[in-house]
Amino acid sequence: MGLFGNDKIDGMFEKAKETLKDTTDKTKKAFAESSEQMKQHNAESKNMKAPVEGAIIRYGVTYNGGLAKYPKAQSGEIGLNVLEDCFYLKPTMTTVEWFEEMAIPYEKIKKLEIVERKISNAEWLLSSSRSDMKAMEQKNNIEISYIDSDNKNQLIRLEMLTGVSIYGQAGKCVEFMDVLRQNDIPDKFIKETTQNTTEAQVDVLGQIEKLSELKEKGILSDEEFNSKKKELLKKL
Structure with missing residues (x-):
């Protein structure tokens, strides 16, 4: 005799038990699969956020525009x-669908600056005072000007x-610049000819021309002219 003393009810009860067991087994299996997928996702995400081999240090950054390939700012983290x-930019799980990893050789960099961030319209509307806005105008943006593989700026x-x-x-931007200086990385950038250097070169050439005139007039000997010319050329 069954639990309830009624074959029909007992049959329904046994069927309910089997259904419950089957549902429980499926739930456990789905949970195990979901947990495994989550572990794989977390492992992949962690791997994508890890510094690349040979990196001195890695920083998380977001893209704020500039490149023709990606004309608009995009959300999500990129590894700098x-x-x-070189600087090696590598996407994470949040940017891998649109950003392709890329390298910027130091020898191709013309200029690197840390500049103030631009306040968004939402931040401007939510700020209660000018002091709040000023507090948000921190130098946490990195701008890199360089020449690409096609020789384009x-x-x-x-x-x-x-x-x-x-x-x-x-503060991390300050640390970033310190790391660059400590590793002599800015010395590898393209050297720009400054206005002062150009003016100094013009001045030296002008002085040499005057010395040449004095030599032609017999005021300076060849030996004196060559000696002073040599001194001036050292300044170039």
Whole structure:
């Protein structure tokens, strides 16, 4: 005799038990599969956020525009890896669908600056005072001007993400510049000819011309002219 003393009810009860067991087994299996997928996702995400091999340090940044390939600012994290010979930008899970990893050789960089972030319209509307807006105008944006593989001028704008707050991000930008200087990386950038250098060169050439005139007039001997000319050329 069954539990309830009624074959029909007992049959329904056994069927319900089997259905419950089957549902429980399926739920456990689905949960196990979901947990495994989550572990794989987390492992992949962690791997994509890890510094690339040979990196001195890695910072998380977001893309703020500049490149013709990506004309608009985009959300999501990109890894800015500082290597011995280049910056290596690598996407994470949040940017892999649109951003392709790329290298910017130091020898191709014309200029690198840390500039103030631009306040968004939403931030402007939410700010209660000018002091609030000023507090958000921190230098946590990185602008890199460089020459690409096609010998074209390019500019990429990046905003520091590493650091909990805007102040923390600005602090990380200071650290970033310190790391570059400590590893003599700015010395590898393209050297720009400054206006002062150009003016100095023009002045030296002008002085040599005057010395040449004095030599032609017999005021300076060949030996004196060559000696002074040699001194001036050292300034170039």
